[in-house]
Structure formats: structure tokens, C-alpha cells
Amino acid sequence: MQAARPVTLKELASELGLNISTVSRVLSDPLGRDGKWASPDTTQRIFALAETRGYRRNPYAASLRTNRSNLIGVIVPRLQDYVLATIYEGIDEAALSQDYLTMVSNSLDVPQRQRDKAERLLDHRVDGLIFGDAAEANRGYLDELRDRRVPHTLVSRRIAGHTSVTCDDYRGGQLIAEHLVARGRRVFGVIAGKPGTSTSSERTSGFLDALAELGITEDQVTLAPGGFDAPAGREAAEQILSENPATDAIFAVNDFAAIGALGVLHNRGIRVPDDIALAGYNDTALAAGVNLTTVRSPMHEIGSRGFALLIDQLGGITTESEQLQPELIVRDTA
């Protein structure tokens, strides 16, 4: 049993004794009720009937004519990741407010999947794409899209040659380093995240550079790359602890990895922050939940700006990348 078919323009028109085109023009005039396509009286009658009959434009018919879908596609590594889920929320909210709808897909950070999902979205004629999973590994596809002139922006992570909206991750790394050193920490471990992503590399290089600046020598810091989630954090923490037991501060480039690390510290009876200080990155809800010191990155805003820039591109405007400012959030763990 199907839902009742919605009224069409044609039905409205015949019921009003008008031509379809008039009704269409009045109803889709951006000025709404005071558009100038018909007499005030006619305009009122049209809106009134459309209202009572519950008219809803058929977006497919419209898109067929206009060649615009008012749909945009979003590719993220994984929606399970709080950070990208939040960025996506920012995108979706901005989109909704401008009458766009969005479709998301997970790429799991594997290039082939990224390509497949994106093409699939393109097959559905999305007007543009937003990528949350830019990395060295898929730069090739992104470049191809640029050559095909497919409007797109990058969020969260960036690569050269594509307009992106990111947090100033380098600065974020510096903030943590400065804070930790100011609190008297001297031997560092960094849980560096996924190689080949700007979020990882810039946060750690900001951290490392600031440390060097403050006179910490290289042999006092041990790096452990991996992923962005709690299990990866566990592993990295184990590695750091076994490589340098004198470590007195750990910086994880992601809150979830930090929580994983926190788990192993608790297990080993290491007190936080008394024995080892711990800092994360992003200021997720969970960071507040466990009182983790972290850096707030404006995830929601990254999403909405990413969408705004995409709309600019659709309007033919050339866009510039943006970097949003991070903020240090000091809580109990460091």
C-alpha cells in the first residue's frame, strides 16, 4: 500500500483555472508571497490552495529541468568517529538552513572506497562534495576531481591545492607543548595518530617544534603513530611506556586515543596527572566526561564553513582555505 500521491502543479493549476506556468512561477519565486509574477489576488489564491492541498514540489522533476539537485555529498572516514560526526552535523545544519540536503558515506580511509562512494554520490547528481578524509593516499582522486571541475571542499584534514577548512592544528600542538612544559614536564610521549593525515602531522609537528623551542631535546620524546581511536591509543601508550619508562607527559592527538591511554595508565596504577600528565585533542564530550585536558577545535564550525565555501564554489566564486583557531582547555589530567 503506497502513501497518497502528493498534488501536482497541474492539479493546482486546473483547480484554480490558471496555467501551470503561472502557478510554478508564483510558488517558486524567491520573494515568496510578494513576488511580482501575478496579481496580489491571484498570488494569494495560489498560496492558499497550495497550502490547503499540501502541495510539495517534486524535487526530481525540478532537478530534471534545472540540472541542480540541491543535494551535496559528504565523505568521512567513519561516522562512528565523534569528531567527524560533529563536523558532519555542522555541515548538515548549515545545509538545511539553505535548503540543501546532504548524504554521507564512510570511506574508512581506504582510497578505493573513497572513490567508489564519491562516484556513487556523483551518480546521484549531487551538486558538490565535501571530504573529511583527505590524505596523502587519496590525493590522486581529489586532484582528478579538480580536473573534472567537480565542486568540492575539504574539512578537518587538508592537502595542498584544494580549498579546505581546518583547525590550526600546528598551533594546537604548540599550545599543549607550552602548557606541559610550563607545568614542569620534561619527558614526553606523543600518540601521533594516522600517518599521512594533516591532523596527525601538523599537531605533532607543532608540538615537537614548540618543545624544541623550549629547550627539550629530541631524546626526551618518543613518538608512537597508529590511529585515532581508543584501541590505537592503548597500544601507543604501551609502546611509549615500554620505550621510555621515565615519560612524565603524554600528548595524544585525539581525545579517544587519550582515553585509551588513560585506560592503560589506570591499569598500571600510574596516577594521572601526578605521575604522568595526559592531554588529548578536540575537546569531545568524552573529554569533559573524564576531565581530560585537551585542545578545543571548532568542529561544528569547520563543518558549516566547509559547506559555505562549497556553496560559494557553486556560485562561481573562487574560494580560499580557512584555518580556525584552537583553544587550550585545561582540566584535571595535565
Place this chain on the structure above:
Amino acid sequence: MQAARPVTLKELASELGLNISTVSRVLSDPLGRDGKWASPDTTQRIFALAETRGYRRNPYAASLRTNRSNLIGVIVPRLQDYVLATIYEGIDEAALSQDYLTMVSNSLDVPQRQRDKAERLLDHRVDGLIFGDAAEANRGYLDELRDRRVPHTLVSRRIAGHTSVTCDDYRGGQLIAEHLVARGRRVFGVIAGKPGTSTSSERTSGFLDALAELGITEDQVTLAPGGFDAPAGREAAEQILSENPATDAIFAVNDFAAIGALGVLHNRGIRVPDDIALAGYNDTALAAGVNLTTVRSPMHEIGSRGFALLIDQLGGITTESEQLQPELIVRDTA
């Protein structure tokens, strides 16, 4: 600058010296290359040209004719929530494998937003809807949809009169209670989650009933409702601890709330599980990250079954609700 417009059926047809209809029939035959709509030779030629010219069906044109969009809408309380993000992943994966695309929206569990988002999706002519935010508060709208004969299913949470796919939450609550009692716990706190949702009420009633069964009297358990996230967990934990300092076990109906509780326990220097045992629900990645004892609920499968049932409905089949089995995961905290 726009991306190059894709080839159309008409162009393929004229280039092949065939009629559009023939090309259409061959290309959209479910049997693919060995459909029986044209001679094997013609069929080959059609597929070959479609391939080299990169033909992609225009879904809007198709939908206009067929009145099917191959799109389904998903409404969740909030994608930031790992549990619903995972369920959504399950939905999306199943959908993709059957050539459906999905669109998600957050309702934030507020009825008006749920309605708005759903109607918006319906305006876009989705073929059906999947709700992850069913609750007493929005039963009205759901019932209305049923009356309007809009195909839909519920996932994660359920209400009577709508086909749903959920975890057997009552059983899950029992599992935790039995485990805790077997470990010698006697004074309980339960962080009960959001009122009016089946996940909350069934998990806690399963827990409570099992406790009663095992001879625990009511005055030995204190209930603290709230939400499903870490901050809500913190608050609830504080409340439980102040209401009954003798508490020796806490069950949170959600892992995130459990992590919040874990935070306050650590803060107060309470040892887990030595002083107080703690259990969560869902077995999210984070639970593994902090070695939390929990109940695994098959979130991914809930999503894919929810989608499958929706497809059944679209096929005119009447569907029955399903309950999937939970599994106790014992780790360090209880």
C-alpha cells in the same frame, strides 16, 4: 565552471542507430548482459558504448517516471552518539548493497524536529523512513505516518504498533544483574538513561526484575535517570553516591554514561572494581578502550535488519518486529 554533463540515453541511442527504448531496456535489465531484450550482438554493442562513454543513468529522470527514488531516510537522535552512528552504518551498508542511498538527520530527540526532518525527507520523496529515535514523546507522529501508509521501521528503540528491530534489552539488563550478584555485589545504583525510551526502561526493568529474583530488596538499589552521554553519567553517578554511599555496584544503561561515572569514581579515589563495580551497555569501542564490563548489543546488525524489513515493506510484505540477542562482555570493571 561546471563538470561535464554526462551522456544521455538519447545520445547513446542515436550513436548506435537504435531507439532510446531499446537501449533503456537493455541497460536496465536486471539480468545485465544476458538479458533477452535485444540480440546478443546488439546487447554487446550497447554495453560497450555505454561503458566507453561513461553512461550514468540520471536518477531523477528515472524516478520521475517510476515514482521510486531508491532513497531512504533515517532519523536518529544524534549522530554524535556512537551507538546510533553504528546503527546507521549498518543501515547504510545494507542499503548500498541493494542500490539504495540513505539520508540521515538528527532529531535531538525533540518531537517537533523529528517531524520536521522526516517531512523534509519525505518531500524529497524517500521511499521509506527508518527511525532511531522512537519514544513515547513522538508516538503521535509515528502513528500518523502509519495512517498515511508511509513505509517505516524503528531501530534501537521500539514502541508498540510499529515494526522494529531492537536488542533484547530486558535480557541484557538481566545479564548484568546476574553477573553482578554472582560477583558478590549487594547494593546497586542504576544510571537509567532517558525516560520514555525503550532502551532505558527495558534495560533497567530487566536489571531490576533479575535483582528481585535473586533476593535483592528494593531499598538496596537507587535509580538515577538522565541521559545517555558522559556528562549525564557523571551527574547520575554523583547522585547515586550521595544517596547511598554504601553502593558497591553501578549499572549504566549506556557505555558513555558509564565512562562519565568512571570519571567521578576516579576523581573520588574510589577503586574500580575493588570498591565499586561498574558495568555499561552496548560494547562500544570505548568500552574496550577502558576495559569496561558491558553488554554487547548487535548495533550494526540492528541497522541492517531494520533496512531489510523496510525493503520488505516496500515490496508489500507485512513485517514483524525482531529482537536480537545481547551478550555479556566481562572485562576489568565488574
Place this chain on the structure above:
DNA sequence: ATGATGTAGGCAATCGTTTGCGGCAATCGT
């Protein structure tokens, strides 16, 4: 030889909108 059955493919209507181009009055300027 005849009608039945199959095979290969064309015709044209249709889905619901959008939009370029006019048409017809009433109004205005001079």
C-alpha cells in the same frame, strides 16, 4: 497454405517542473 508463436526493436505518451517567448489589456506619456 495458414494461423500461431517468437524475436528484435520502434513509437509515443508520460512523469512534474521550469522557462523562453509571446499575447492581450489597461495605463501612461506627450
Place this chain on the structure above:
DNA sequence: ACGATTGCCGCAAACGATTGCCTACATCAT
């Protein structure tokens, strides 16, 4: 008073696919 505007609105051609109904020919059985 008369051509030029302006205000209102209709006509019909797209947009790109799907699909019911035909046609034309070949094959087959009787």
C-alpha cells in the same frame, strides 16, 4: 488620441528516462 509601457498570464518545448503497445519478419506445427 495614439504608440509605448507595464502588468498578468498562457503556450509549449524541454529535461532524461520508462513502458504499454505495435510492427515486421522469421519460424514452426498442422
